[in-house]
Amino acid sequence: MNRNFENIKILLSIKRIRYGLSILIALTAVATLVILLSPFKYDQISYNVHLPPLAPSTFHWPHILGTDSLGRDVFTRISYAYILDVSCGLAVIALSGAVGLVIGLVSGYLGGVVDGILMRLMDILISIPGFMLAIAIASVFGSNLFNAIIAVAIVTMPIYARLVRGVVLSTKESLFVLAAREAGLGDIKIVTKHILPHVMPIFITQATMELSNAILYIATLSFIGLGAQEPTPEWGLMMSVGRRYIREAWWPAVFPGIAMFLTVLSFNLIGDGLRDYLDPKKRLSS
Amino acid sequence: MNNEVLVKTVSLKKYYEVRSKFLKRVVGYIKAVDGVDLEVGRGETVGIVGESGSGKSTLGLVLAKLLQPTDGRYLFKGIDITRRFPQSLRGKIRIVFQDPYSALNPRLRIEDSIVEPLIVQGYSRREAIEKSIESLKLVGLNEQHLKVYPHMLSGGQRQRVVIARALISEPEFMILDEPTSMLDVSTQAQILQLLKDIKIKKKLTYLFITHNLALARYISDTIAVMYAGHIVEIGSKKNVFSEPLHPYTRCLISAYPSPDPTIDWRPEIPEEIPAIRFHGGGCRYVDRCPLKREICTRQVPELIEVGKDHKVRCHLYRVP
Amino acid sequence: MKPLEVRRLSVEYLTTRGWIRVVDDIDIDIDERGEILAIVGESGCGKSTLGLAIAGLLPPNARIAGGYIRIFGKDAATNPVKVAVVFQDALASLNPLLTIGEQIAEIYLHHFKMTRKEAFEETRKRLKDVGLPDSFVDRYPHELSGGQRQRVLIAMTIAMEPELIVADEPTTALDVTIQAKVLLLLKDIVKKRGIPMLYITHDLALASHIADRVAIMYAGQVVESSDRYSIFREPKHPYTRALLSSVPRIDTDIDELYIINGEPPLPGSFPKGCRFSPRCPIAFERCFNEEPTLKSIAKSYIRCHLYE
Numbered sequence: 001m002n003r004n005f006e007n008i009k010i011l012l013s014i015k016r017i018r019y020g021l022s023i024l025i026a027l028t029a030v031a032t033l034v035i036l037l038s039p040f041k042y043d044q045i046s047y048n049v050h051l052p053p054l055a056p057s058t059f060h061w062p063h064i065l066g067t068d069s070l071g072r073d074v075f076t077r078i079s080y081a082y083i084l085d086v087s088c089g090l091a092v093i094a095l096s097g098a099v100g101l102v103i104g105l106v107s108g109y110l111g112g113v114v115d116g117i118l119m120r121l122m123d124i125l126i127s128i129p130g131f132m133l134a135i136a137i138a139s140v141f142g143s144n145l146f147n148a149i150i151a152v153a154i155v156t157m158p159i160y161a162r163l164v165r166g167v168v169l170s171t172k173e174s175l176f177v178l179a180a181r182e183a184g185l186g187d188i189k190i191v192t193k194h195i196l197p198h199v200m201p202i203f204i205t206q207a208t209m210e211l212s213n214a215i216l217y218i219a220t221l222s223f224i225g226l227g228a229q230e231p232t233p234e235w236g237l238m239m240s241v242g243r244r245y246i247r248e249a250w251w252p253a254v255f256p257g258i259a260m261f262l263t264v265l266s267f268n269l270i271g272d273g274l275r276d277y278l279d280p281k282k283r284l285s286s
Numbered sequence: 287m288n289n290e291v292l293v294k295t296v297s298l299k300k301y302y303e304v305r306s307k308f309l310k311r312v313v314g315y316i317k318a319v320d321g322v323d324l325e326v327g328r329g330e331t332v333g334i335v336g337e338s339g340s341g342k343s344t345l346g347l348v349l350a351k352l353l354q355p356t357d358g359r360y361l362f363k364g365i366d367i368t369r370r371f372p373q374s375l376r377g378k379i380r381i382v383f384q385d386p387y388s389a390l391n392p393r394l395r396i397e398d399s400i401v402e403p404l405i406v407q408g409y410s411r412r413e414a415i416e417k418s419i420e421s422l423k424l425v426g427l428n429e430q431h432l433k434v435y436p437h438m439l440s441g442g443q444r445q446r447v448v449i450a451r452a453l454i455s456e457p458e459f460m461i462l463d464e465p466t467s468m469l470d471v472s473t474q475a476q477i478l479q480l481l482k483d484i485k486i487k488k489k490l491t492y493l494f495i496t497h498n499l500a501l502a503r504y505i506s507d508t509i510a511v512m513y514a515g516h517i518v519e520i521g522s523k524k525n526v527f528s529e530p531l532h533p534y535t536r537c538l539i540s541a542y543p544s545p546d547p548t549i550d551w552r553p554e555i556p557e558e559i560p561a562i563r564f565h566g567g568g569c570r571y572v573d574r575c576p577l578k579r580e581i582c583t584r585q586v587p588e589l590i591e592v593g594k595d596h597k598v599r600c601h602l603y604r605v606p
Numbered sequence: 607m608k609p610l611e612v613r614r615l616s617v618e619y620l621t622t623r624g625w626i627r628v629v630d631d632i633d634i635d636i637d638e639r640g641e642i643l644a645i646v647g648e649s650g651c652g653k654s655t656l657g658l659a660i661a662g663l664l665p666p667n668a669r670i671a672g673g674y675i676r677i678f679g680k681d682a683a684t685n686p687v688k689v690a691v692v693f694q695d696a697l698a699s700l701n702p703l704l705t706i707g708e709q710i711a712e713i714y715l716h717h718f719k720m721t722r723k724e725a726f727e728e729t730r731k732r733l734k735d736v737g738l739p740d741s742f743v744d745r746y747p748h749e750l751s752g753g754q755r756q757r758v759l760i761a762m763t764i765a766m767e768p769e770l771i772v773a774d775e776p777t778t779a780l781d782v783t784i785q786a787k788v789l790l791l792l793k794d795i796v797k798k799r800g801i802p803m804l805y806i807t808h809d810l811a812l813a814s815h816i817a818d819r820v821a822i823m824y825a826g827q828v829v830e831s832s833d834r835y836s837i838f839r840e841p842k843h844p845y846t847r848a849l850l851s852s853v854p855r856i857d858t859d860i861d862e863l864y865i866i867n868g869e870p871p872l873p874g875s876f877p878k879g880c881r882f883s884p885r886c887p888i889a890f891e892r893c894f895n896e897e898p899t900l901k902s903i904a905k906s907y908i909r910c911h912l913y914e
Contacts, residue, residue, distance in 0.1 A: 174391075176391040176392075182352055183402040183403040183406060184402075193398075194391050337783060471648055471808060472865075473869060475863040478863060501854045504859075537783060544855065545810055548838075551815045553787065555783045555786055558783075
């Protein structure tokens with residue numbers, strides 16, 4: 001366990017990870033506080049339409065970020081949206097990551113015909129524009145967040161598959177894998193005990209970076225109407241609706257954008273920092 | 287030395303197919319191991335000596351059951367294990383590789399690596415760890431080394447761990463593929479002594495693969511010289527060195543300087559010929575041999591016995 | 607002018623633990639043109655770093671922390687000196703996209719400003735020098751065997767017309783038979799052309815046949831230095847003796863190799879006093895506390911309390 005503490009210390013010493021983590025923690029803290037303490041509900045419609053930021057309300061505190069076209073408090077909605085969007089992002093990477101990981105492992109390890117078929121499949125998937133697929137799914141199964149998650153997961157899955165496959169290909173030729181085989185280890189054990197630990201760091205780094213992409217993707221789909229539907233508090237949706245009245249009231253469109261930007265930035269920083277952690281560390285320790 | 291033949295191979299072959307680029311048709315073969323007849327007695331150390339391309343490492347991998355031979359037979363303790371390797375015999379044949387730096391998974395602690403052969407055989411983790419401590423003691427390490435990661439150990443220590451992992455399944459036959467070539471001179475001497483000691487303690491039989499003829503001379507009882515997939519000379523250490531028969535053996539011996547500078551170093555090395563592939567007929571050494579004759583280009587010589595415990599594969603010699 | 611004069615040379619590397627001394631206060635000499643000095647040692651002794659320092663090829667995280675290197679009287683730190691290096695890995699040192707001929711000719715075209723015709727003429731001569739046929743001019747590195755590639759490197763080295771050659775384990779990656787040919791070729795060329803050479807190796811037997819003088823390095827220091835015959839006939843330092851008796855020999859049967867206990871110390875953790883003392887079979891109290899200095903006895907140098 002000592003080694004893990006060492007690793008965490010090293011991770012935290014990387015500036016990017018510190019900054020990213022700080023922003024993330026700050027955002028999470030703010031969102032949690034707002035959700036717990038806000039007197040407004042996220043779908044609470046009122047006659048107080050397009051009130052500017054810091055406008056007083058009938059409750060004990062003002063609409064800090066104003067209200068939208070249906071009189072709902074923007075700050076409250078953004079905070080719920082934070083939880084929702086990040087959760088959706090996590091759902092996407094969990095789904096695409098899990099499937100991509102398995103495909104990459106199987107494809108890389110078995111090689112031959114299986115590898116050929118799976119990789120061609122990945123090629124097909126990766127060439128489908130995500131929006132086309134989302135539209136197709138939406139037209140058959142309906143436009144909602146769940147379907148949007150599925151669409152994005154399908155389209156981003158090949159990234160993991162390819163990445164994992166690459167690591168598996170190089171690792172499976174290592175001497176210690178041969179030694180493990182010589183010791184009598186079966187294929188499954190070899191993959192889980194020897195190859196997987198080499199795959200995980202790169203996989204996790206990629207997943208972290210993909211998380212921000214996933215959030216953006218979901219938000220974009222919602223923006224064009226294929227994802228979240230009213231009254232769901234979702235950044236893309238909020239920006240889409242707010243866009244129409246942007247001349248009269250900029251805040252219902254801009255603040256969700258800022259929140260999304262900060263969230264995506266924090267995950268990008270963390271992912272970037274993780275990538276640095278993986279690379280030079282190996283050089284130093286040898 | 288016992289007369290029991292522990293390991294026997296009959297015309298063992300390992301060919302690799304070479305395919306054309308477009309239609310993937312087989313256009314030829316790389317004959318890495320091309321008909322090796324070997325007999326290793328229990329308690330013996332056979333030194334397999336060869337340069338790159340000789341097939342010695344491939345032979346080692348085949349004997350370790352990591353590669354399936356293309357043809358020929360492999361008998362262990364009289365049992366034919368060419369196609370099927372019974373579970374009861376796994377663990378009796380173990381291999382130690384050359385590179386201690388990559389033979390151990392850098393992300394696993396020593397204890398996780400070393401117990402593998404036993405876990406596979408069905409031992410519980412606790413039993414396996416107990417046995418691994420015994421094994422570590424045999425190689426001059428101790429319990430503390432279980433918890434560390436490979437990068438914390440020196441090259442010599444890592445190789446000891448690799449040897450301990452091989453010993454843990456109570457092998458009878460150990461294949462050592464250049465076990466010291468990546469180690470320092472002083473470490474090499476230690477590891478060689480260790481190997482000699484445990485051979486006696488654990489009643490082992492060794493196949494020692496090396497490119498270093500001087501090393502083979504030190505550690506082996508029997509020397510087998512390999513060239514292009516064939517054994518070209520094999521015999522007791524005394525016979526091979528006092529009377530090297532095959533032109534290649536003589537060439538090899540001359541390539542090593544004595545540390546004594548007053549003994550002139552006059553290597554007799556013919557020109558190098560790159561890759562050995564798609565061989566037609568005839569002796570493999572014919573392109574480089576200074577004593578070649580017409581028959582050498584046509585016919586592969588047989589491995590014939592020219593004396594007690596001395597065989598050579600060369601047209602220069604006839605059965606006496 | 608002596609081809610090589612190194613005095614009190616120290617080289618340090620910058621690591622996460624600060625500056626670590628890898629070469630410590632070294633004195634070595636090459637007295638005549640065409641003389642070969644071998645530096646023999648195990649890993650971690652600093653021999654490769656010494657070679658790099660002399661060749662002026664230290665990486666950015668290394669520095670010369672003391673002493674000087676004079677090549678034919680010129681201070682190597684401030685003057686441009688032509689030192690050619692022959693590395694171990696020929697494949698990495700050759701450009702895979704250019705033919706052998708182009709790579710050798712390039713030296714003549716750029717360094718010596720010759721015309722293409724002249725350059726290729728010289729190139730063919732160099733190929734002949736190293737025993738390779740003319741046809742190799744049009745071959746690519748990957749089409750050659752390891753030994754042939756190493757010979758190309760040697761050809762390029764001669765083409766540079768260097769003042770000094772540093773050969774760092776130039777044949778370790780080659781088969782033994784090829785190694786013999788390449789090394790003797792290198793020695794022949796160097797002797798014929800009178801180029802001084804520093805030959806770095808871990809193999810004492812090779813050193814005693816290739817070099818005129820041999821210096822044994824241990825833990826960043828020279829512990830013994832002598833001519834090739836004396837090193838074998840009358841080795842003085844316990845480490846030299848241990849090295850000689852711990853290696854298998856081709857010409858005789860040995861019952862037991864001499865074992866030096868422990869492992870060579872790494873830079874940054876050199877022992878106190880004599881650096882070999884923890885492993886020395888005849889160390890006495892003074893050895894553990896006081897570092898011996900390099901003394902000269904006849905034409906040899908020895909760093910050991912037994913000889914003071």
